[in-house]
Amino acid sequence: MKSKCLLTLILFTFTSFVFSQTSKIEFEEYDLDNGLHVILHQDNSFPLVVVTITYHVGSKNEKPERTGFAHFFEHLMFGGSENIGSGEYSNIVDKAGGTLNANTTWDRTYFYEVLSSNQLELGLWLESERLLHLNVDSIGVATEQKVVTEEIKEREDNQPYMSFQREMSKRAYLVHPYKWTVLGKAEHIMAATEADYKEFYNNFYVPNNAVLTIVGDINFDNTKKLVEKYYADIPASKNEIYRPTQIEPIKYKEVRDTIFDNIQLPAIFQAYHTPKMGAEDYYAVDMLAKLLSGGESSRLYKTLVDKKQVAMQVASFPMPYEDAGLAYVLALPNMGVELIDLESAMDAEVEKVQTELITDGELLKLKNQYEVNHINDNSTLESRAYNLAINYTFYKDANLINTEIDKYLSVTKEDIMRVAKKYFRKDNRVVLYYLPKSQQ
């Protein structure tokens, strides 16, 4: 009882310390009638503005015979619209001296422009064009099909070890669409038809499935008027938006396999089934991963790389999935080290967390690291725009940008041991050995 009080006290002083140092990120948010959620954050210290739009669609919303479509569609969004000529989209941003890009995950697709603040209206017009009436010609589609095929080769196939997500996902997920990767299959992309684009666009690229964030050197009144001007009359979709409902069953049997890759040095990839992001245990799992491999004093690094010298590299990280999580633990051996020895050294470290409480010093170290992360993560306009958008998209709580840190700071030593036991079980994981093809 006594020690518990002490802990709370330490935590309390600690948290208050954090907030004495970090200023809260202020923002305003509201919905348009068509369901578009708008978040504004003002920072006039530098004359830039970041305009982002997040669509709540990713590879998990795809059909099994059209994997990779969400990412491919992201490429098409640069094609043009009713009022923007083919291939002109990025030229307009170039001509305004701005920059733009986009990216896709399993769960969402994110687009952004960074512009000088006098170009805010341009950014809003650009995003409204491709939300309201995208218009891609068949030549544009054919070219992007080729480009995406080369992207898949460059990112997954022609790079050592980089097929690991594909190999892991299809073994870890039996029913959930997470079983295919964001890049998907080139043949699915090549097989896509005009009907596919139309359907996808009409289903997912609608204001009631999107979050618009505007961050930087703005004033609220003017910005709200401009948002109204370009977005208010974009019709909402009446269709229900498809979200996969498959529930991945709990696993009680370890899956092991060997992948022969175009590599010279073998590797081990482990993935444990973990709670979805934002779930109660997610934060303790995240912390456990950091305990294992965050920094050179972390347990895996210190033991495997420094002391036993069985590994050249180690890493552990939970993947932020909206529906069902995976935490990766991976290691590359030093030359001549057998994978089996490396794996038992990795497992020994996990077992240690399951059987012994971490020390107070370790817990404090972890919390210090999260405190710094929290500050670093929100240090630029772009990162603030992103965090606000993502927190709303997945949790309907943009203010997590300020409060998520508390969830980490309230994790206890017991929580870490508990999640280690609950999720980091051998019968709850997939283990892949990556071996050189020449050993096949």
Add this chain to the structure above:
Amino acid sequence: MKKHISIILLFTIILFTNSLFAQLDRSIQPKPGPAPEFKIGESKLFTLDNGLKVIVVENHKTPRVSYQLSVDVDPIMEKNAIGYVEMVGNLMKTGTTNKTKAEIDEAIDFIGSDLDTYQNGIYGLTLTKYRHEFLAIMSDVLLNPLYPEEEVEKSKKQQISNLISSKTNPKIIANRVGQKLRNGNHPFGEIITEATIENITRAHLVKYYNTYYKPNTSYLVIIGDISLKDAKKDAKKYFGSWEKGDVPAHEYQFPNKNIGTRVVFINKEDAVQSYINITYPVNLKTGDSDAIPANLANDILGSGAFSARLLSNLREDKGYTYGAFSRLSKSSNVGSFRAFAQVKSEVTEDAVNQFIIEMDRMKNELVDNETLDLFKTIHTGRFARSLESPQTLARFAFSTIKYELPSNYYQTYLEVLDAVTSEQIQTVSKKYIDTDQAIIIVVGDKATLLESLKKFSSTGEVEICDIYGNPVKEENTTAIPDGFTAESVIEKFIDAIGGKENIEKIQDVTIVASTKMNGMDIKQTIYKKAPNKYASITSMNGNVLMKQSYDGARGLMKGFQGEKEITGDELEALKVEAIVSPELKYEELGIKVSLEAIEKVNEKDAYKLKLVSQSGQKSYDYYDVNSGLKVQSKQTISNPKGDFTQTFNFSDYQEINGVKFPYVLRISGMQNLELKVDSININTDLSDDLF
């Protein structure tokens, strides 16, 4: 009264906004408001008594501060121990006279800071409130590194593992070879190999550290939430005791440019993409009068903007690649030009061609005003956006001192940029964008590409190099005798192993072979039965691991994970495997065979046969020119995932029932796997149940 007005005002506003919607003409691109002013923040400079130059940029937005230390010395030749200068940097935090590596790591991680040490530099980032703890460690690491023997050995082991893990990475290979060939005898041309790492000793590190790490040739850049006063106090406290000393200077001849265009090829058999890297040395440094127009010229050619010519041509127009770019790197030693892309194999030749066309266009054509203005805008935007980051200001301050730039160089940067003319772009392009003296490096599939690249070379020859850029000895290729075809090679082989008649007498065969893997005994038993049944059982220490079978129609794989049907390319391969002598049945199996060349296998001449299966899978078989026996087989799998080669070597042929079988099968790779045949039995009347 007052109230009344505001209501009217509100009313008009509502009216106004409403009418806006009604009349919103979306076809009109919004015009920008008045351009905001981008101010270049201030930086301050002071020098400690020991000569350390300190640059401070205050930025109080977030409660953190970064420290970057750069040791600014001339490069040196590392000769047979290349890699040690980098290790001097990398290993600084692996132990000091006061602390072990574990203690340093713990202290840094505990306060959530980053501390990286690298070649001639240290970078760290910490919360302002922890800066004293942080600086105590940074200063200890900088002033008292110990280079413990065991850390040196550990690092060598890791670096060798790292080199091995990158051996199949085309980008790393192409860049490394480019660096070597471009820089020639200059220290920048020295590249790390496993052998040079082996030669590194602790003494190399200690000597370099003692000679070159001095405050009087170093810079410390402090950025963040700290006052100038505190920064000064800290610098004195933590770096004031660093003792100054004379640092040797070195001068090198600028690498010779090529005479003519070189084409260098590095083989990656059956690669699905080719990596193209066009490169040469460039004599250009920050502050040169050419620097700004040359940057702009390179932007037009190969920046990341979609309107840049390389990206617009190779990606947006042709769909050859995910990205094609060029980089012009300035340096006070040897700068470089690089143009690069990873392209679909089949289009390699045209991709190189398009690179050359775009590069030559920069020299031969005046850039039109619209393009010039567009790229000035892009460049201006990038410059302006970069000013948000305090790192940019620090870099400006650093360059101003190091390159002795006029104090208003960056203040006037955009004015100078804006004044650049098309003629200037052409002049600098002629100087710095040069296909006539370039080295064109291609990492790709030699078999299909080599011939097509010859036309780009001034000599008409393509130089073949290994992954470290060393010339691969031109094998004195023997010409294929006139009239000799793939069929002749196969005929000779059939005769050599015992003749068609003897082979056709074989109704079934049982081969038992064994090997050791990871310390365990692996046994493989293969059964084949005419006309086309096959089974293979793999066991480890007596336990069956896997069974593969093909009954003439269906392929099955049984293992721990249960049963799985074999389909697709794997099934195709199994069908061939199921035949006792597939060489006799190539036509029936739909396999196309062609005689490619005579190449050396284990230093002996061998005929190289290319086999293409019905589904397009390629493989190569090698038959000894003298004995006629098959000595090697290279299996190449090239589905999108594929792009790899596995090599089988056959030797120790022994005769059973008048037919010769290889008794040793060596599969090459990092760990050489050798399968030895224990027994071969023929015509034992195998039961169909086996399959």
